[in-house]
Amino acid sequence: MKQKDRKVWYERGLRFECTRCGACCRGEEGYVWVTDADIKRMARALGMDAGGFRDRYVREVGIRKSLKERPNGDCVMYRNGCRVYDARPPQCASWPFWSGNLESEETWRQTARSCPGIGRGPLYTCKEIRETATAHGYARIL
Structure with a gap:
């Protein structure tokens, strides 16, 4: 099975909107x-x-x-x-769609504890998440 065809826990997409709080910068x-x-x-x-x-x-x-x-x-x-x-650099623009944050629902929830933008804003499709991570080199496990 190709990587892009593999089922992932976020296959229905994820909501995210940067609040510019700076939690990921500090x-x-x-x-x-x-x-x-x-x-x-x-x-x-x-x-x-x-x-x-x-x-x-x-x-x-x-x-x-x-x-x-x-x-x-x-x-x-x-x-x-x-x-x-x-x-901002692509690494910053691709946050929070980094492989470490997307490993499991639990790692996503842990990330959400410090990122108020997770769970709000537009719905990113699984394809958009993968494309964002892949374009910026953060697709280790996607």
């Missing part, structure tokens, strides 16, 4: 992977050149690039809201 350390195209787009959104943005907000992690974090773990782009929301 507190925990991690990586927000970015490409050169992401850097250029975010720099434009802040009225900066890409080089200045890179120097100020991006760190090298091996051969990859990630947005920096504040000492408390918050994303450097978060200050009373995402400063680059409309130009």
Whole structure:
């Protein structure tokens, strides 16, 4: 059976609407992977050149690039809201449809405890969820 034909617990879809609360942007350390195209787009959104943005907000992690974090773990782009929301990286735009959140109904419920947008807003079909996750590299088990 092909991966896309496999039945999943969310086959009837899931509701989500970002409330811009920042819960997914704050507190925990991690990586927000970015490409050169992401850097250029975010720099434009802040009225900066890409080089200045890179120097100020991006760190090298091996051969990859990630947005920096504040000492408390918050994303450097978060200050009373995402400063680059409309130009945010694909990793951020695909939240909460990451494979770790979609492993089971229980992991989805756990994620919903910290994400007030889960369960509200438009209904995303199973196909849309898979396409979102796949397009942004988060389709490990979808």
